[in-house]
Amino acid sequence: MTVVLIAIAALVGLSLIFGAVLGFAAIRFKVEGNPVIDQIDALLPQTQCGQCSYPGCRPYAEAIAEGEEKINKCPPGGEATIQAIADLLGVEPEPLDAEHGEEKASKMVAVIREDECIGCTKCIQACPVDAILGAAKQMHTVIADECTGCDLCLDPCPVDCIDMVPVATTLQTWHWDLPQNNPSIIATDRGQAA
């Protein structure tokens, strides 16, 4: 009888000590905030374009994390972003919601036709990433490196002097196309795939 009691007491004591260690660790290593928001935010393209009807990528990420918003409202990210978020959250990917805009095939950048610009500053206020430079009644211009190609400056412009042009591929930005899911690497595979 005593042997059994000793055994039980030893294991209970051991589990109490371990419980205390884990309890201490839980307080010591407490994580503030919801890490899921950060993870979704990291997947979004950070164009801050507002095409999803939220004021930026992070508010949209917060809305997704809350579960109150669909994941298919990000045209700049396109299908790739939807797929990545769907994988992260373990939900079914949905096609891009056309209401919020369409995915562009290549990266675009805004260019102001400078001789037509009247210097109204309206596009500067619309730009979510402060990529437009200029002052009242002075000509404006776009900082190409900062521009995310979100189209938001097109509508406010009273003289329609802003064009969206595709970014030309240079030696520095050229890269291989990503492989497809089931690439037909060898010639004999091609007959089956087709």
Next chain:
Amino acid sequence: MVDYLLILVSTILVNNFVLVQFLGLCPFMGVSNKLETAIGMSAATTFVLTLASLSSYLVYEYLLVPLGIEYLKTISFIMVIAVVVGFTEMAIRKTSPLLYRVLGIFLPLITTNCAVLGVALLNIKRENSFMESILYGFGAAVGFSLVLVLFAALRERIAVADVPKNFQGSAIAMVTAGLMSLAFMGFTGLVSI
């Protein structure tokens, strides 16, 4: 000193836990799809295995033996391992959220990695001393990491190779693991321990 070195060589190469003793096969198959994840898993497992080996030795030597309840070693070791894994998970979550995200579900699954319990029990069976226990656990973890990283690198290459249709996926992975195991059998006789 030579003894310690022999323990390391023995656990890493000759008696490799995964490929020779066939312990810890679940993460070996499960986390070897990407090299990056495999490296993260290796680091976490190394930490857990070494710490679990150490603390299970302490529990056995200073609690179970004096009270004469050695027969409870399996259940106490499982408890020790669960605590070490839980502690590691919290620490990683705080210090490296990125690694935490990469490892995902596999981090708590270290608890069920049979190599961890295997090392703790083998330590007792082999009557290792304190220092030997730590080295045994560490060596087992390094051996595990070695084959996991090698295997992940192999599988990344295989993913783009022209594998016959019937062998694609798990089948070719099993074949690869078998060939690696054969290769590690070649270390037998390097040291006898």
